[in-house]
Amino acid sequence: MEQRAYSTATVREVEQVEIDRVGLALMRRAAAGVAAVARRELIKIRGRVYGARVLILVGGGNNGGDALYAGASLARRGARVLAVSCLGTPHPEGRAALEQAGGRVVGLAELPDQNWDLAIDGILGIGGRPGLPEPVAALAGSLAGQGVPVIAVDLPSGVASDTGAVGDQWIRARRTVTFGARKPCHLVEPGRSATGELTMIDIGLDFTSARPDLIGLDVAGLAARWPYPGRQVDKYARGVVGLDTGSDSYPGAGLLSTLGAVHSGAGMVRFLGPDHPTSLVVAELPNVVLAPGRVQAHVFGCGWGDRPDGARLIKDALDAGTPAVVDADGLRYLPDRLPSSWLLTPHAGELARLLGRDRSEVEANPIAAVRAGAERTGATVLLKGATQLVASPDTGPVWVALPGPSWTAQAGSGDVLAGICGTLLAAGQPAFRAGQLAASLQAYAAARHPGPRPPQDLARMLPETIAELAGLARIGDGRSG
Numbered sequence: 225m226e227q228r229a230y231s232t233a234t235v236r237e238v239e240q241v242e243i244d245r246v247g248l249a250l251m252r253r254a255a256a257g258v259a260a261v262a263r264r265e266l267i268k269i270r271g272r273v274y275g276a277r278v279l280i281l282v283g284g285g286n287n288g289g290d291a292l293y294a295g296a297s298l299a300r301r302g303a304r305v306l307a308v309s310c311l312g313t314p315h316p317e318g319r320a321a322l323e324q325a326g327g328r329v330v331g332l333a334e335l336p337d338q339n340w341d342l343a344i345d346g347i348l349g350i351g352g353r354p355g356l357p358e359p360v361a362a363l364a365g366s367l368a369g370q371g372v373p374v375i376a377v378d379l380p381s382g383v384a385s386d387t388g389a390v391g392d393q394w395i396r397a398r399r400t401v402t403f404g405a406r407k408p409c410h411l412v413e414p415g416r417s418a419t420g421e422l423t424m425i426d427i428g429l430d431f432t433s434a435r436p437d438l439i440g441l442d443v444a445g446l447a448a449r450w451p452y453p454g455r456q457v458d459k460y461a462r463g464v465v466g467l468d469t470g471s472d473s474y475p476g477a478g479l480l481s482t483l484g485a486v487h488s489g490a491g492m493v494r495f496l497g498p499d500h501p502t503s504l505v506v507a508e509l510p511n512v513v514l515a516p517g518r519v520q521a522h523v524f525g526c527g528w529g530d531r532p533d534g535a536r537l538i539k540d541a542l543d544a545g546t547p548a549v550v551d552a553d554g555l556r557y558l559p560d561r562l563p564s565s566w567l568l569t570p571h572a573g574e575l576a577r578l579l580g581r582d583r584s585e586v587e588a589n590p591i592a593a594v595r596a597g598a599e600r601t602g603a604t605v606l607l608k609g610a611t612q613l614v615a616s617p618d619t620g621p622v623w624v625a626l627p628g629p630s631w632t633a634q635a636g637s638g639d640v641l642a643g644i645c646g647t648l649l650a651a652g653q654p655a656f657r658a659g660q661l662a663a664s665l666q667a668y669a670a671a672r673h674p675g676p677r678p679p680q681d682l683a684r685m686l687p688e689t690i691a692e693l694a695g696l697a698r699i700g701d702g703r704s705g
């Protein structure tokens with residue numbers, strides 16, 4: 225349902241409690257979990273563990289210790305285990321355990337050129353900085369080139385635990401075995417892709433009172449949280465969205481954002497934009513109302529270009545106390561402070577402009593950037609991109625949307641997304657939840673209908689996607705049949 229990820233500082237605090245209690249036994253538990261996963265992988269690859277050639281990549285910290293103990297366990301089952309010391313001095317007790325079990329530890333220069341059935345990456349864990357020094361980077365590249373499957377311990381080395389950022393080279397794991405809780409890099413690209421499949425092992429760490437840094441969502445979580453209309457609703461309870469989007473230069477943005485609002489289930493949609501987009505909307509969507517009137521959430525900014533009355537439109541909505549989604553060009557017309565009930569939907573370039581920073585800075589640490597955007601504006605911010613993140617101006621967690629295929633990285637997707645956000649705000653969802661659910665719905669629709677589909681086609685698939693989610697939600701709460 226919810227995927228909670230914890231910062232390095234928090235993980236260290238939680239770990240310390242258990243280390244104080246059980247000492248090295250904690251590392252042995254972690255290693256036992258890694259070894260069990262490695263055995264399953266070897267059985268899948270070659271039918272048995274006995275005789276398998278396993279390479280252990282070892283750094284100088286506890287991550288290497290986990291990997292060495294796991295190697296010892298595999299060696300005791302008859303695997304031919306060789307550990308290569310990549311950084312620093314290998315964990316002494318872990319090294320002794322491996323050697324006692326019949327494994328060997330060599331330096332990088334002595335690594336024989338041979339085919340490996342499996343590699344275990346214990347170079348760096350939560351103590352790692354992004355990137356791998358040469359010649360470790362060369363070894364990582366060569367293993368990837370040979371297609372050697374890698375199981376990463378805790379996280380793929382070369383990836384920064386708290387941000388998911390990478391340096392020039394990093395490990396791409398088939399599977400990652402992590403301990404007790406997710407780390408931010410498991411949810412945020414490029415770390416997320418480098419993680420591969422994630423297996424979580426219980427080693428007795430108690431995160432129940434720890435504060436998560438990120439909260440992601442899986443499909444079951446999206447299905448459970450989507451606001452389906454109840455039996456006793458009218459159009460106002462489902463929410464009225466008022467869109468003033470598009471322009472004579474970009475009329476399509478008006479239609480796309482309206483398609484997003486209509487097909488994600490708004491109770492009523494008013495289109496209040498300029499003439500050219502209005503004619504497109506009318507031709508396509510007879511249910512859309514053109515007269516002004518009661519609105520429960522506004523959508524501004526998609527395809528505006530220059531909009532001399534932009535600042536006034538935004539101010540009027542603010543004065544009326546109505547929440548709004550502000551996208552794209554609308555972000556140029558914001559007042560100094562907004563309430564957290566407003567949802568801004570920038571991509572990296574737009575957020576960089578808002579913060580007066582370089583785009584590359586936003587891309588290097590999107591988690592920090594989205595938090596800064598919320599702090600700077602007072603509004604809730606949905607940062608679009610490879611990983612879609614939502615931050616509110618308080619110090620709570622950053623919310624992560626369900627990941628989707630890259631097909632949605634195309635012109636017009638953001639307009640549809642703004643419309644979906646409008647529907648959810650109008651339905652009374654808090655802005656952070658509206659942003660997380662809207663981005664997740666669009667990603668899930670794209671995942672269910674893969675291929676190069678224009679955003680208007682994907683928007684038309686939202687109703688069946690929501691119906692599918694409603695089915696999953698009924699199964700989830702036992703109301704099926």
Ligand SMILES: NC(=O)C1=CN([C@@H]2O[C@H](COP(=O)(O)OP(=O)(O)OC[C@H]3O[C@@H](n4cnc5c(N)ncnc54)[C@H](O)[C@@H]3O)[C@@H](O)[C@H]2O)[C@@H](O)CC1
Pocket residue numbers: 239243250251254283284285286287288290311312347348349350351352353354355356357377378379403
């Ligand atoms: N604390 C514990 O008892 C437990 C820790 N666990 C494991 O321990 C890991 C954390 O261990 P550590 O804190 O020792 O940290 P790491 O094992 O991640 O390594 C830190 C060491 O690598 C060096 N280093 C970091 N980035 C580098 C880079 N890019 N290039 C070269 N050197 C670099 C650091 O200076 C430091 O010496 C966890 O990820 C987990 O795998 C588990 O065994 C569970 C129990």
Ligand SMILES: [K+]
Pocket residue numbers: 287345346347348349376377378379380381
């Ligand atoms: K690792």
